[in-house]
Amino acid sequence: MSENRQAATRNATSPWVIDTRELGRRPGSSRAVRRTVPVDVPLGIADVVEVPVGAEVDVDVLLESVVEGVLVSGTASAPTRGECARCLDPLDGRVEVELTELFAYPNSATEETTDEDEVPRLVDDRIDLEPVVRDAVVLTLPQVPLCRPDCPGLCPECGAKWAEIGSDHGHEKIDARWAALRERFGESSDRPEEN
Known part of the structure; x- marks a missing residue:
């Protein structure tokens, strides 16, 4: 059993995991999903700025069945906590990220022609949004957060x-x-x- 398959099986009850069986595989089918997911591992840049443990991520996405898999598009937003890189004052804010990700069907041309780290896969008709949201949050948060531009x-x-x-x-x-x-x-x- 591959590492991704083991992780998906182990995390099937995770609030980050979405079951796509109700969506079906007919191209053009779509389904909106909204949920609030508690953070159990910080999302962001450790010791700089992050979505802290205990915060909640609001996920609002549209799942669309396409020929090669399930296209996920929408937003995720969450509170952030960090400190100013210049004066070390605490910073509280909010991050909102845009999500657009294709999850490839098993045995599809996309699965066969790409690596797992390029295009995520559906495992047992489930998708795991945590890595997608984590990557988007890390890329969106400032690497040098400031309390004000002229601090x-x-x-x-x-x-x-x-x-x-x-x-x-x-x-x-x-x-x-x-x-x-x-x-x-x-x-x-x-x-x-x-x-």
């Missing part, structure tokens, strides 16, 4: 937010060649002694 970020010296500390914020920098003298003689070494 100034953090001070590299102390980590304070530039937006809160202002442009006059600074840190005294000592030339590394003089640091040893300063360490040895202290702050007042460059001042003349008073009598």
Whole structure:
């Protein structure tokens, strides 16, 4: 039994899996499917921005029977959580992705002429939307999320937010060649002694 067939059999009760037997194989047949799917594994870019565990993905798709398989088109949307890449403030948002994917029938010309990673397959008349939605979400989410386009970020010296500390914020920098003298003689070494 192939790895895909084992996964489909094991996940037949998953809310991501849609049974297409009611659709039939007559080209032109269609069926709308709407469901809300709970997320048990984060979708997105780990530690950057993602659809978190416990969130729900709203799936609204149309299944259409075509000669080579089942064409799935529609949308999926879900809440997102992450942090600004510059100031590390938490970000909450929503992602909506467009889905268009052909699932090939077993023994079809498409199945015989493409690899499994190019075109997904129907397994036991079922399709698994999770990989399709996961890929679409990852490609849609920003790789560098920002709280606002002009976010100034953090001070590299102390980590304070530039937006809160202002442009006059600074840190005294000592030339590394003089640091040893300063360490040895202290702050007042460059001042003349008073009598």
